[in-house]
Amino acid sequence: KNQVEQSPQSLIILEGKNCTLQCNYTVSPFSNLRWYKQDTGRGPVSLTIMTFSENTKSNGRYTATLDADTKQSSLHITASQLSDSASYICVVSAPGGGNKLTFGTGTQLKVEL
Amino acid sequence: DVKVTQSSRYLVKRTGEKVFLECVQDMDHENMFWYRQDPGLGLRLIYFSYDVKMKEKGDIPEGYSVSREKKERFSLILESASTNQTSMYLCASSLHASDRVSILRNYEQYFGPGTRLTVT
Numbered sequence: 001k002n003q004v005e006q007s008p009q010s011l012i013i014l015e016g017k018n019c020t021l022q023c024n025y026t027v028s029p030f031s032n033l034r035w036y037k038q039d040t041g042r043g044p045v046s047l048t049i050m051t052f053s054e055n056t057k058s059n060g061r062y063t064a065t066l067d068a069d070t071k072q073s074s075l076h077i078t079a080s081q082l083s084d085s086a087s088y089i090c091v092v093s094a095p096g097g098g099n100k101l102t103f104g105t106g107t108q109l110k111v112e113l
Numbered sequence: 114d115v116k117v118t119q120s121s122r123y124l125v126k127r128t129g130e131k132v133f134l135e136c137v138q139d140m141d142h143e144n145m146f147w148y149r150q151d152p153g154l155g156l157r158l159i160y161f162s163y164d165v166k167m168k169e170k171g172d173i174p175e176g177y178s179v180s181r182e183k184k185e186r187f188s189l190i191l192e193s194a195s196t197n198q199t200s201m202y203l204c205a206s207s208l209h210a211s212d213r214v215s216i217l218r219n220y221e222q223y224f225g226p227g228t229r230l231t232v233t
Contacts, residue, residue, distance in 0.1 A: 001178075004155075015146065034221070041226075041227070041229075042226055042227065043117070043203050043205075043224030043225050043227050044156075044203075044224050046147070046223075049221060066133050073205075075178070089155070089156075103155035105153055105155040106155065111206075
């Protein structure tokens with residue numbers, strides 16, 4: 001069964017600090033991996049999308065890495081801000097037009113003063 | 114900017130009521146999706162549609178139906194709401210990838226703000 005597992009489940013950090021979120025997946029065959037940010041009470045918003053041939057993708061202070069051999073990805077947040085407080089969801093796609101997505105359960109990040 | 118809107122942010126219904134959740138997108142996307150999101154379970158696909166009047170079951174279609182009469186609008190219907198359908202419902206849309214390069218890129222899904230449905 002295709003699965004996406006994220007760790008940690010939740011994380012609290014101080015404003016200005018860096019953090020790294022992990023994602024392990026068993027989806028096969030694999031097409032691409034996405035990281036979404038979901039603010040409380042809102043829909044997810046895409047941060048990065050990486051195909052199997054890419055191993056890093058940045059979006060401002062967010063940098064995602066992908067190791068397709070070990071089926072692992074990480075999302076690194078630099079110089080965190082209070083507005084980074086959200087759930088971060090890892091999503092893995094199988095080939096076929098983008099319809100077959102497997103979602104992780106998310107890492108809940110809280111950034112404090 | 115892609116905009117996906119959902120008819121209600123919060124909805125409270127009684128057991129047995131028929132419930133309609135509406136989703137509208139303004140980017141001429143072919144694909145539209147309905148998910149539910151529950152704590153500890155992640156998003157689960159209920160139904161999706163790749164064209165007007167076309168629909169396919171997702172992973173958890175039981176107790177739901179959908180309607181796509183116009184390209185921009187995708188409705189989720191709970192024929193007889195039950196308490197286990199209390200959840201956050203998210204609509205999404207995406208372009209249809211027909212060429213190999215696009216399929217590899219897997220067009221991004223854009224999500225609406227969600228409807229938090231409570232069935233009492």
